Amino acid sequence: MTTVTAPAAALSPLEAARADLQARLADRAGAAGLPAPAVSRIGDANVLGDAAVTGRGPVHAVPAHTAVVHLTAQAVLLGPWGGSPDAGPACGTCLAMRRQRLRTRTEREALETGSETTAAGRWPVLPDHTVDAVWSLHRLVVSGAARHTPDGPDAALPRVTELDLESLRVRTFPLVPEPMCPHCRPLTEQAERQAARDAELGPLTARPKPHPDAYRLRRPADYPLPAKGLANPVCGVLGGGTWIDVTSPTTAPVAGSVFMRGYAGLTDVTWSGQANSFTHSRDLAFLEGLERYAGTHRRHRAPVVTASFDELGDLALDPRACGLYAPRTYAEDPMVEPFDPARPMPWVTGWSLRDERPVLVPARLVYYSAGTRADNFVFECSNGCATGGSPEEAILFGLLELVERDAFLLGWYGGLPLPEIDLDSVRGPQVRAMVARAALQGYDVHVFDNRVDLPLPVVTGLAVRRDDGPGTLAFAAGASFDPETAVESAISEILTYIPHLPRQVAERPAELDAMVEDFDLVKHLPDHAALFGLPAMRRHAHSYLSPPQVASLADLFAGWQERRSRTGDLRDDLTLLRDLLVAAGCDVVAVDQTTPEQRRMGLRTVATLAPGLLPIDFGWLRQRAPHMSRLRTAPHRAGLVPAPLGDGDLRLVPHPFP
Numbered sequence: 265m266t267t268v269t270a271p272a273a274a275l276s277p278l279e280a281a282r283a284d285l286q287a288r289l290a291d292r293a294g295a296a297g298l299p300a301p302a303v304s305r306i307g308d309a310n311v312l313g314d315a316a317v318t319g320r321g322p323v324h325a326v327p328a329h330t331a332v333v334h335l336t337a338q339a340v341l342l343g344p345w346g347g348s349p350d351a352g353p354a355c356g357t358c359l360a361m362r363r364q365r366l367r368t369r370t371e372r373e374a375l376e377t378g379s380e381t382t383a384a385g386r387w388p389v390l391p392d393h394t395v396d397a398v399w400s401l402h403r404l405v406v407s408g409a410a411r412h413t414p415d416g417p418d419a420a421l422p423r424v425t426e427l428d429l430e431s432l433r434v435r436t437f438p439l440v441p442e443p444m445c446p447h448c449r450p451l452t453e454q455a456e457r458q459a460a461r462d463a464e465l466g467p468l469t470a471r472p473k474p475h476p477d478a479y480r481l482r483r484p485a486d487y488p489l490p491a492k493g494l495a496n497p498v499c500g501v502l503g504g505g506t507w508i509d510v511t512s513p514t515t516a517p518v519a520g521s522v523f524m525r526g527y528a529g530l531t532d533v534t535w536s537g538q539a540n541s542f543t544h545s546r547d548l549a550f551l552e553g554l555e556r557y558a559g560t561h562r563r564h565r566a567p568v569v570t571a572s573f574d575e576l577g578d579l580a581l582d583p584r585a586c587g588l589y590a591p592r593t594y595a596e597d598p599m600v601e602p603f604d605p606a607r608p609m610p611w612v613t614g615w616s617l618r619d620e621r622p623v624l625v626p627a628r629l630v631y632y633s634a635g636t637r638a639d640n641f642v643f644e645c646s647n648g649c650a651t652g653g654s655p656e657e658a659i660l661f662g663l664l665e666l667v668e669r670d671a672f673l674l675g676w677y678g679g680l681p682l683p684e685i686d687l688d689s690v691r692g693p694q695v696r697a698m699v700a701r702a703a704l705q706g707y708d709v710h711v712f713d714n715r716v717d718l719p720l721p722v723v724t725g726l727a728v729r730r731d732d733g734p735g736t737l738a739f740a741a742g743a744s745f746d747p748e749t750a751v752e753s754a755i756s757e758i759l760t761y762i763p764h765l766p767r768q769v770a771e772r773p774a775e776l777d778a779m780v781e782d783f784d785l786v787k788h789l790p791d792h793a794a795l796f797g798l799p800a801m802r803r804h805a806h807s808y809l810s811p812p813q814v815a816s817l818a819d820l821f822a823g824w825q826e827r828r829s830r831t832g833d834l835r836d837d838l839t840l841l842r843d844l845l846v847a848a849g850c851d852v853v854a855v856d857q858t859t860p861e862q863r864r865m866g867l868r869t870v871a872t873l874a875p876g877l878l879p880i881d882f883g884w885l886r887q888r889a890p891h892m893s894r895l896r897t898a899p900h901r902a903g904l905v906p907a908p909l910g911d912g913d914l915r916l917v918p919h920p921f922p
Contacts, residue, residue: 276308277385277386277388278305278383279305279325280386281305282303282305282335283325285303285333285398286300286303286326289303289333289398289399292395292396292399293399298403301332301406302330302331302332302333303326303334304324304326304327304331304335305334305335306328306335306336306341306356306359307336307363308375309324310376311328311357311360312361312376313376327357328356328357329355329357329447329448331356332345332356332405333398334359334360335388337388338428339427340426341363341424341427341498342401342402342426342427343359343422343424343439344356344359344422344423344424345405345406345410345422345425346410346423347423348419348421351441352448353441353448353449354441354448355447355448357442357445357447357448358441358499359439359499361442362440362499362501363498365523366498366499366500369530372523372525372530389429390429393432397427397434401427410423412436414490414492416488416490417489417490418438418492421438421440421441421493422438423437424438426498437492437493437498437500438492439493440490440861441861443859443861444563444565451565456565456566456567459564459566460566460567460613462564462566463566463856464615465655465856466615467620468656468835468838468839469654470833471654471656471657471835472834473833476830476831477745479661479746479834479837480652481653481654487551487865488865488866489547489550489865490865491546494550494553495550502553503520504520505520506520507520508542508545512763514701514705514763515538516540516541516545517536518542518548518549519535519537519549520536520549521533521534521535524556524633525633526560526633526634527633527640527643528599533556535550536549537551554861554867554869555646555651555869556646557861558857558858558859559632559857561633562612562857563859563860564859564860566612566613568612569611570608570609570610572607572608573606574605574606575608579623580623580624581623581624581626581853581875582875583626583628583629583641585876586873586875586888587642587879588642589642589888589891590885590890590891600640600643601637601641603642607638609626610626610636610638612624612630613625614630614854614871614873615854615855616853617842617852617854618850623851623853625873626639627639628640629644630644630857631871632644632645632649643881643883643886645882647665647879648663648666648871649662649870650664651862651869652867653868654834654868656835656838657834657868658854658870659872662870663838663841663874664743665743665872666872666874666877667720667743667877668743669741669877669878669880669921670877670879670894671714671718671722671741671743672880673880673895673919674878674894674895674898675712675714675716676915676919676920676921677889677919678716678898678905678909678914678915679807679913680807680899680905681811682712682713682714682724683713683811683815683820684711684713684811684814684815685711685723685815685817685820686814686815686816686817687699687751691748692752695751698755699755702762705763706729707738707762708727709726709758710726710727711726712725712811713820714741715902716898717899717902718845719824719827719844720824720841720844721744721746721750722741722742722750724739724740724741725739725742725751725757726739726758726805726808727761728809729766732799732802733799734765734766734770734797734798735765735766735767735797736796736801736802737801737805738761738762738796739758739793739796739922740758740922741753745829747817747821747825748817765793766797768794769794776791779918780801783884785884787884787885788883789882791882792918792919792920792921793921793922801920807915828840845877848876848877849876850876850877851874852873852874853874854870854871854872854873856868857870857871858870876892878894887918890916895914897909
């Protein structure tokens with residue numbers, strides 16, 4: 265009898281290089297009478313998704329969490345090393361997870377969708393001088409002789425040292441521990457219970473304010489933001505770095521981006537700050553990036569309830585109250601299905617400020633880049649998500665955003681005659697400076713009192729290009745307890761768009777011209793603002809271009825100034841806003857999205873919902889607002905029209921909200 269032995273499977277080039285590096289480092293360690301370092305490989309297997317949650321990831325000869333040297337196709341990474349115990353544990357798997365999120369679209373798609381990859385030659389190549397460099401760096405790290413002390417909050421974080429295999433450049437970056445690492449933070453009942461306690465919202469708490477007219481309890485610069493840990497090319501939480509635009513004529517922008525996996529695959533998510541100094545803009549950019557990081561996916565381990573709405577009954581928020589699409593959308597769009605109250609789907613726990621009790625909320629309405637086929641009844645966005653230094657502060661600003669977008673949509677789809685605010689009546693010099701900057705770009709700025717049935721100041725801003733060229737109209741909005749701040753917010757938003765809008769319109773003339781004739785072609789968020797960059801769309805904005813009256817800020821908001829709370833407690837402001845929404849027939853619900861990373865920085869992020877308010881959507885066939893009763897009844901209830909609006913009274917044109 266002859267036994268035939270199957271040939272051993274060929275090692276991948278990266279595994280062959282890893283084994284070779286391990287052996288050559290062991291030789292050097294033996295010669296020095298020192299322990300040999302374990303070497304893992306990173307970058308040829310998916311370490312995100314279910315593998316990260318369950319710990320059932322790829323099996324490697326040397327798992328990343330047990331190694332101190334990690335080989336990739338581009339570099340050797342050493343660590344994590346150093347840092348303060350207060351930062352929490354970090355391991356090679358934390359590094360692998362952070363690094364994978366920074367890979368190119370092609371690499372991530374191959375790793376995360378199961379596509380087969382083919383090695384192109386023998387790589388990486390590790391000549392002796394490269395191995396000597398790795399050994400020397402390893403000796404520095406394990407002996408404690410390595411020195412890399414970042415400033416500020418980064419100083420407490422563990423570090424990762426990178427040796428570039430092409431140039432032998434050595435760089436060291438802080439590593440923010442990964443909260444979903446299955447090795448540093450294994451999924452246990454105790455971990456779930458702690459996460460549930462952390463994410464639990466409850467009755468509102470008193471929050472002393474620095475001034476009765478202040479609504480932020482701390483400045484952005486006061487939060488311990490680890491800038492280098494948040495953005496670096498090896499293991500940045502939010503991306504590989506930031507960039508500035510020193511040529512911007514209107515603001516001092518700082519921005520960054522990272523790929524996040526959503527319903528339609530990988531999306532390039534950009535986060536930015538648009539203040540008047542690059543330092544302030546950078547802080548705002550990181551806060552926005554962290555807010556989107558928290559809101560796209562759940563990054564903590566609080567339990568999820570899977571059940572049908574019929575089973576949950578009064579324990580749950582009815583998603584139909586938040587709006588659904590038209591039947592045509594469900595018939596033609598393969599990515600959505602009608603809501604079925606008998607179909608089980610995932611729910612997360614929120615807090616009803618109206619009823620002061622926990623309430624289950626569809627996860628689909630809270631985490632806007634994650635979802636399942638079971639809950640694909642709607643696409644949600646970041647509307648109502650906000651970050652603050654306390655739950656109360658975050659909830660307040662989340663609700664302000666909901667009210668702002670609701671008012672904008674009421675004014676737009678309802679074709680309402682909004683009074684224009686005389687900008688000469690605004691006292692603050694910031695507004696005059698911003699209007700002057702817009703004028704230098706060839707734009708005239710107008711702002712409108714966009715309140716409908718809620719008295720809270722909401723302002724819509726409109727920049728009109730004087731020569732009627734590309735970028736003709738640019739809209740934005742702002743909401744605040746202070747009317748002047750609402751005006752500033754709306755104009756500030758406009759200033760972020762007008763430097764780029766003409767180019768964005770000029771780059772796609774045929775595509776946008778087709779949208780003018782067929783609104784169904786308006787499919788994505790950028791399409792809405794770009795469409796109104798065409799002169800042809802002016803005819804749909806006639807109510808803004810020919811307002812019924814122009815009045816001073818003081819006259820328009822005199823009633824609100826008498827009504828607004830001016831105490832030293834932020835809770836009083838939030839209570840007033842809650843009561844206004846409840847009086848309009850809405851529940852007020854908040855869900856804690858805060859990530860462990862944010863919690864260490866003293867930040868809280870929430871998703872707020874006010875079922876019944878008009879939600880902002882993007883894509884003409886994915887609009888909920890035109891099908892909701894509030895669009896027809898709120899203008900009549902406010903006394904702006906003599907009767908509830910009929911379908912013929914509506915401006916059924918894609919909204920221009922950017």
